[in-house]
Amino acid sequence: MWWYVGKRLLQTIPVILGATFIIYALVFLRPGDPIAGLFGEKPVNEGVKEQIEAQYNLDKPFLVQWLLFLKGAVTLDFGNSYTGRPVIDLVSQAFPVTITLALMALAIEMVLGIVAGTIAGLRRGGLFDSTMLVTSLIVIAVPIFVFGFVLQLIFGVKLGWVDPTVGGDWSVSKLILPAFVLGLVSFAYVLRLTRTSVAENLSTDHVRTARAKGLTQRQVVKNHVLRNSLIPVVTFLGVDLGALMAGAVVTESIFNIPGVGNLAYNAIKRGENPTVVSVVTIMVLVYVLASLLVDLLYAWLDPRIRYA
Amino acid sequence: MSTRSEARAAKKNAPAPGYDPAVDPLLEIKDLQVGFRTSKKDVVPAVRGASLTVYPGQTVAIVGESGSGKSTTAHAVIDLLPGRGEVTGGEILFQGRDVSKARKDDIVAMRGSSIGLVPQDPMSNLNPLWKVGFQIKEALEANGVAKGKEADRRVVELLEEAGLPDAERRAQQYPHEFSGGMRQRALIAMGLAARPKLLIADEPTSALDVTVQKQILDHLEMLTGELGVAVLLITHDLGLAAERADHLVVMYKGKVVESGPALDILQHPEHPYTQRLVSKAPSLASQRLSARVEREEVKAQAVQTAGEIAAELEAEPEVVGDVTRDDVITVQNLTKVFKLRGKRPGQKIDFTAVDDVSFSLRRGTTTAIVGESGSGKSTVARMVLDLLEPTSGTVLFDGVDVRTLKGKDQLRLRRQMQPVFQNPYASLDPLYSVYQSIEEPLRTHGIGSKKEREARVRDLLDKVSLPTSVMPRFPSELSGGQRQRVAIARALALQPEVVICDEAVSALDVLVQAQILELLNELQAELGLSYLFITHDLAVVRQIADDVIVMEKGKAVEQASVDEVFSNPTQAYTRKLLDAIPGGSIELGR
Known part of the structure; x- marks a missing residue:
């Protein structure tokens, strides 16, 4: 390996x-x-x-x-920005915020998507399943900035439960609402993917054999349906980590988060070659490493895949 | 498992009050009706009144073709009907309790510990993501037989008991590291793990080679005999059923049409369907002399027709090679070495799949290549078809080396040699209609106008005994036998001299097998075709072949005429293949 x-x-x-x-x-x-x-x-x-x-x-x-x-x-010297600050400083300030945001979004979509998708897949055609299908369709259809502004207005301004914007001194708790908004669309995809995969796996021969052994429904789902269903979901999540970092541009500007998206957007406007290229290079690196991680996860999930 | 839940499980598994194991049947199915719900109101019936009884320790076989409801009946017994299937009437009494009306958790408690299942396809019935040992251990733990370290030890014992060598290491491996036969042994270990009283074996060996099939069935018979487990054996092969079971139940279109002691049914079949099964099943038919006489007639006629066709062809200027030669295909010292990836990166290991094989196919006759999977028989076929480059050796078609042909001549060769593959489900494009599938080769080779091609397709369908009304239909709307007929029609579209049948009947039910073999014989006589017939099953060979090549591990170990191979096999391996034909030892009525 x-x-x-x-x-x-x-x-x-x-x-x-x-x-x-x-x-x-x-x-x-x-x-x-x-x-x-x-x-x-x-x-x-x-x-x-x-x-x-x-x-x-x-x-x-x-x-x-x-x-x-x-x-x-x-030598990690990416040059200076036109305001005279070393690019490496700008990037190392902005990246932790975006990485945190993207990972939080990934965690939210993964947990909610897999749980809801599994329940929907097990009770296909039921009330929960239908509700989730309609909800996910709405989430996919409506642009992300609409959800961003609406949720910001409701939870940040009207109810005052969270800070409407994040600003320079960010913290994990302040990022919860932005992360939710960022992960919303992918949540819908994860849900649908899991649902289909679970429903498909339920009717496989080896699941019937597992039932014939005398396993209870819970054991069957846990050991023989869920793990088998996760393979396509993992593929999606891995590619999605990169997409989340790119998608952060919109979310970061709505919630005024000092992340990579903001940095890249401003640098492009100013034509700052060193900054733009540095940010994109690091994003490419994240993408490449994420897909490597997915491939290794594959081998762990599915023993038939072994890398030599 | 705690003692309390054990006690609860024991109670759930207890026989009905008043049930006496000494006299009452273990399983009694009375007038069972099973249907598949297509909407709120509509139920499509699959089983329409099936009754049977299994006494403790007895082996009962349900025999029938696909769609006869035999598997559905078996699955109803342990409440594992697929999708929207449901029991709509009748009773399934297991130890006096009606399973069809039992509570869900009572049935879960009963599965594994009272009724075990050995499923049909060993390839798809093990979860590919878990070690084999773990999957058997689950069965032990779920039924409260053993847990933890003790269960691990028991798993190894069970695998050894199922006849798997090196069980300790095997338990730590994943299903994909097992061969088909090994997987089936693991599934048997699983089905018997909690020592059920009844084992349902649903076509346990139909996906395996005949020799492996025999080993597995022998072992299963020995095990269930020792443990006193009753077996409900589901199979489409009457010969196999009669050899393994005391009592036969023949199902046809959802109904039990005949049942009784195995030998009785075989010697005096009453229902017309059973009579057809007895007279046609290749495993039984291969013993009859009449099969040989018919074959001789076919051969004589085919050789004559082939000669006439060859004489006509000779006059055509564009024909490749010498069509008047006696041998249409000559294979000389054919060898194929595959390079396999080794353990270390970059390392290559040589694997000799075909080792110095030579034979010839006489015009108008059939040569069969017989062997187990992995013997290299399909690799030979691919090289003869010029789809795979041999490492060394030559294939001569009408005296011309097929590798030397290029461009137009190569296309011409493709026309003269056509394949029919094993799995008609996979070898027909699901998005092409029957008409498109058969017409495609004609179009590729630019033969005739649109009108002429249509006429040709109609003619071909007529030859393979399919109505022209199937033309607009798609493969998913046809049965397996119909699909194979379409595949044969497609192969014949270009009027080839040679048809290469790679396990062409292996995926089919016995009766359909017999029909396709009959069709192939008729076509051979009528069109003077030469067949290269590849199969793992010697039973079908007798009805279609004239010469046999037995292959083992890439080598041709025996080459002789069919009669010699059947009556006087010289190799131990050939004898093993012959012994593996199910029902071979049974005396028939006629």
């Missing part, structure tokens, strides 16, 4: 190279002059402009810029 993990980790190198290259190319092709933006309305002194361009390597060809970025990235 360690051979497999090593192989997969080696594969991340070309992925990172390709991803940074594409991002660099996209940012480079973006119209507008970032330095003019930096000075706003004021006229720019040619000498100062050239100096700044040299400082951020903007005067060099695109390929050289990219290679210089890679060279710095190896």
Whole structure:
């Protein structure tokens, strides 16, 4: 297995190279002059402009810029933002918030989705099942920012149970409502996936054999239905962790959370190549590691899959 | 399990008051009706009045084709009817108590400890995610037989008892590390774990090779005999049932049409369905001389037709090879070595699937390749079809090496050699209608106009005895036998010289098997076809083949004519295959 993990980790190198290259190319092709933006309305002194361009390597060809970025990235030096702060500082402040938010969202959707999905799958056609199907359909159909604003208004403003916005000094308790909003759509998918999978597994031959052994319904569901049903759900959750981090952009702006989404959004607006590329690189890394984790979880869930 | 819950379980399992095990039957089914609910009001009946009795220690077999309600009856006994199935009438008395009216938890208490089940398909009946030992241990713990370390020890004993060598290590393995026969042994260990009084064996071996089938059934018979367990054996093979059971119950279309002592039914079948079963089941029919005489007639006619066709073909300019040769296919020193992934990364292990096999197929005759799974017989077929490159050796078709053909000539070869595969459920595209499936090869090879192709499809359906009304239907709407007929029609669409049948009848019920074999014989006589017939079952060979090649572990261990193989086998392995034919030892009435 360690051979497999090593192989997969080696594969991340070309992925990172390709991803940074594409991002660099996209940012480079973006119209507008970032330095003019930096000075706003004021006229720019040619000498100062050239100096700044040299400082951020903007005067060099695109390929050289990219290679210089890679060279710095190896030593965790991602350059400075246009306000002069090292990018690594910005990123290391913003990432913990987003990671916490995404993991909380993942936990919420996983627990609620699997529990509700299992019950619905076991009682297919029942009242609970129908209610859950309709609810999940509504959740999938309505855009996420609508839920964000509505829940913020109800729980944050009208009822005052939680702070409507998070702000700079974030804490886990403040993130509960945003995490719920963030995980809502995925919850609906997890629920539906689990429901179908459970219903399908209930009618398999080995479940009938388990019943014939004299196991009670609870034992049958616990050992022979649930574990078998989780395989597709785990695939979805792994890919979803990456999607949650990207989706955080909307949620973070609604609840004013100082996370990666906010950072990336502002950096894109300002054309700050080093910041944008750094943030995206780390997101790519999270994605790659999450999918590796999913593949390892697979092998644990299903002994037929063994990596050599 | 605490003593209190044990006592409760014991009470639930107790016989009805007044039940006397010495005289009363263990299981008595009276006029059972089972239906599948399609809506609130509609129930489609599956079992319409079935009655049978099983006395303690007795083996009773229910025989019938698929859809006869035999499995449904068995599942009703332990309340495991699939989906919307329900008992709509009659009684199922187990030790005097009516199972169909019992409470849910009473039935759960009864499963495993009073009535065990050995299911049909060993591949799908073990949970792939748990170790085999764990799954047997569950049965012990759920029925309060043993728990913890003691249960682990018992699991190993049970597996040994079921005839699994190296049981201690095997218990720690997962189902996918087991072969089909080993899995079935594990399932038997599971079914007998809590020492039930009745064991329901639902087609316990129909998914296995004949030799493995015999071993497993022998072992099951010995075990149940020693333990005094009554067995309700469900099977579609009358020969097998008669050999294993004291008492037979023949079911047809949801009803019991005949029941009585096994030998009696076999020698004096009364119901027309039973009569057909007795005369047609390959396992029984293979013993009859009449089968050989019929086969000789077919062969004589086929060889003559093949000669006439060859003479006609010779006149055509585009024909590849020499069609007048006696041997249509000659296989010389065929060897296939597969590279398998080794334990260490990058390591490769050679596995010789086919080892220096040579034979020839005479025009208008049938050569059968017989062997267990893993003997390399299907690999030979794939190489003959030019679907797999041999490591060494040649396949000559009409005297031409098939590997040297390219482009148009290769396409031409494909036309002259067509396959029919084992599983008609998998080999027909479910999204193609019958018409599309049969017409496709004609279209691929650009034969005829649309009108002509349609006429050809009609003609082909007629040849395989299917009505033209099946043309717009899809494979899911056909029975297994009908599907195999469609597959044969598709193979014949291009007027091939050779048809390669890879286990073409193995997935079918005995009567359907007999019909398909008959059809193949008729077609051979009419069209002068040559067959390469691959099977694990020697019983069907006698009705269709002229020459037999017995393969074991990639080698051809015996090659002779059918009569010689049946009457005078030279290899121990061939004798083993012959002995494995169910019902072979039974004296028939006629």
